[in-house]
Amino acid sequence: MTQESPHNIVLIFFTNVTETNLHYITPTISDPLSRIIVYINGYILTIIVGAADIFTNTANISVYLKMGLSETTNINFFSLSIFDLLISATAVLVQLTYNPPVSVMKLPSGAPVSELRMAACYIMYPCMSYSVCITAFLSVERCLCISTPLRVKIVF
Numbered sequence: 001m002t003q004e005s006p007h008n009i010v011l012i013f014f015t016n017v018t019e020t021n022l023h024y025i026t027p028t029i030s031d032p033l034s035r036i037i038v039y040i041n042g043y044i045l046t047i048i049v050g051a052a053d054i055f056t057n058t059a060n061i062s063v064y065l066k067m068g069l070s071e072t073t074n075i076n077f078f079s080l081s082i083f084d085l086l087i088s089a090t091a092v093l094v095q096l097t098y099n100p101p102v103s104v105m106k107l108p109s110g111a112p113v114s115e116l117r118m119a120a121c122y123i124m125y126p127c128m129s130y131s132v133c134i135t136a137f138l139s140v141e142r143c144l145c146i147s148t149p150l151r152v153k154i155v156f
Helices: 006-014 031-067 072-097 113-147
Strands: none
Touching (some): 031 072
C-alpha cells in the first residue's frame, strides 16, 4: 500500500475518478481586457456617478434649506442629503486615490496619498450607518403618520 500525500487525496476527492487528465479552466477574457474593464468601471463610471451624486445632493440641501426645517420630514431628508453628500465625496476621493500612479504620490505634509484614502474611509463608513438609521427613522415616521395621523406631531 502506497502512502499518498494530502494534496493527492484532495485532488482525487474533487476530480472524476475515471479521468486521469486534469482539465484547467481557461479565462473568458484576457488579462489586459479585464484591466481595461476595471479601469472603465472603477475609475470612469464611479467618478462620473459620484460627481452627479454630489451635484444632486447639493441641490437637495439647498432646496430643503429654502423650504425650511420646521417639519420633521424636511429635517430628516436634509440630514439624509448631508450624509449622502459626505458618502459621495469620500467615495470619489477614495476612487481617485486608488489609482496606482496617484497612490504613490506624496501630500505636501509628506504623507502618502494612500493614507488620505484610509482617512476618507473613516468618514464614509459611519456616514453610511447614519444614512441607514435616518432611512429607518423616516420609515417609522411614515408608518406612524398612517397609523396615528393626529398624534404623530406630538411624538416627533
